[in-house]
Amino acid sequence: MAATMSDVAARAGVSVKTVSNFFNGYRYMRDETRERIEAAVADLDYRINRSARALRSGRSRMIALVIPELDHSYFAQLAQEVIDAADERGLTVIVETTGGRRDRELDAVTGVAGQVVDGAVYGPVALGPEDAALIDPAFPLVVIGERLVEELGDHVLIADREASRAAVRHLVEQGRRRIVLLGTMDLPEPAGATLPKRGVTLRRQGAEEALAEAGLELDPELAVEVPAWHRQEGADAIADLLDRGVEFDAVFGFNDALALGAQWELQRRGLVVPDDVAVVGIDDTEDGRFAQPPLTTISPGRRSIARLSVELLVRRIEGGVPEQGFSTVVMEHELVVRGSSVVPPRG
């Protein structure tokens, strides 16, 4: 039978309250008391019962990470960073994957799952602004990556528009003129409402701005919608363009996976990257670094995003709803130029 706190207390010759204080880092304790408790804990191989603690205190010391899927380089890397950051603060992470489905995204924070954690790092992709009302504003949430709605909690994101502009500007500087935008999506927006733009919309905007700066206009045929943001969809989209004889000299994938899928299909068809077609992505995944040629991309500072998200979440859990409203943090990003977009000078 596992030892309880009162077993420890009895053995150490103190009260349970003192043992509890010990485990909660209570400062005012005689060294001798502390040592006696430490010894008793070691003797009995005592470990605190987290269920009892959670029941009594109302805090489970667990947080959720809600993402579309784990089997995706960007999210897997992000999850690892979140887990590490949480671990440093003594928090345990439950990874909830939603498949990008609205009902599961809602369920993660309102249903059974949300019941067991103190808060969540929340990366919804399918929610619309109208869903904000369905989420309890008292539930601590840090939203990453999209600014769907203002009122859910703190936000951590990259400047999608500027990042996208930098990517396309880079392609233009390389002399590219017919640039495929892979991942664009025209969301139906309720008439009359001025909604916060989704990240994907901002990426499209930034790209068009960069084109405009260069006196170019986006050929609608080059703005390609995809059903999901995996390599497969990137490959399929490019295959379709090539089959239809659409001409282009560059591809900007709205994430690395799409860009890598595009590059893969181009090479499969015997085209040379970057000579025939330049390719750029966003995310700076390891997959991109180990592509051949390595993928030019926008590095979003994933590590910082993860750490900051956890930090904000902890603050929120401990501090409650901030009086001055939620904060939005826009992370630095960086264009990382690699072989997929720059033709090496001829020797």
Added chain:
Amino acid sequence: MAATMSDVAARAGVSVKTVSNFFNGYRYMRDETRERIEAAVADLDYRINRSARALRSGRSRMIALVIPELDHSYFAQLAQEVIDAADERGLTVIVETTGGRRDRELDAVTGVAGQVVDGAVYGPVALGPEDAALIDPAFPLVVIGERLVEELGDHVLIADREASRAAVRHLVEQGRRRIVLLGTMDLPEPAGATLPKRGVTLRRQGAEEALAEAGLELDPELAVEVPAWHRQEGADAIADLLDRGVEFDAVFGFNDALALGAQWELQRRGLVVPDDVAVVGIDDTEDGRFAQPPLTTISPGRRSIARLSVELLVRRIEGGVPEQGFSTVVMEHELVVRGSSVVPPRG
């Protein structure tokens, strides 16, 4: 304030015990009672308190998945499958990453983390047979991928030796003679003890057997140890061989990441895969499918591994330690031949 079970009971005009029965699928209940409870639950938006349930019942309905790291295609895919399989059974998954460090692998099942879950799908890579004694045999465990020790719990693994033999045999059939084995490791084994072989040792053995079948012998220079099993280490190892002028016509990476790193470095140096050097891996990750050329690999049936592991774990949690001892299940594997190992016939 969140509603409790007695709120529901009061509203439904029944006792708490009856509500509890309802939530635990107790069969003997009048339809009318059931309906009244359902209505009360809906009215109050009641959700069961998992901490209280866990405290009282001793079951948290959470399981851990213990793996070296998430930021690695094989484990990310595995984690997704485990989460899905657990979800179907109403279980929540906590992902513990250990960085492949022995202390953290032990801690995951003996320390604080192990305290909150009912059991674990356990993928240790750094434990030695001598560590078995440190792990409580009463803690439900399903070990995947390695058969370090017999007594920890049920095992789910692939036939490392046969898989490896199939991979090398394939290379030999393609006419390859100087095959680099990437990932081999000579473990110091206590003298005199006949220990269960580690997967990595078995992979080495299988490879040597395939060579022997073809009348070949392994050149020790081609058996390359690596510090970790990522693409970077695969690339570094190949770079080193090439720099030292070692000749070879094939690389067998003990996982896809090593093989892909090797392929990347080969291509970076201007060598052609598979014409100059053929490459084969193990894992059948998506990374391999989207390499250029796509990677020949051994598919381990990851989905089956995940599902079976969860199933065995549930059985173990519910049934306790089986009388007839733990079971070991060896999964089917399959050689998936792709472009990285077969030179296409000239047109």
Added chain:
DNA sequence: TTGTAAGCGTTATCAA
């Protein structure tokens, strides 16, 4: 600086 006692919301026992 430490102790006493109540109670968090379930489930288990046993009775009805």
Added chain:
DNA sequence: TTGATAACGCTTACAA
């Protein structure tokens, strides 16, 4: 088929 009541192991007022 349902109910009353006692735990589960901890934290938290409040007291000393």
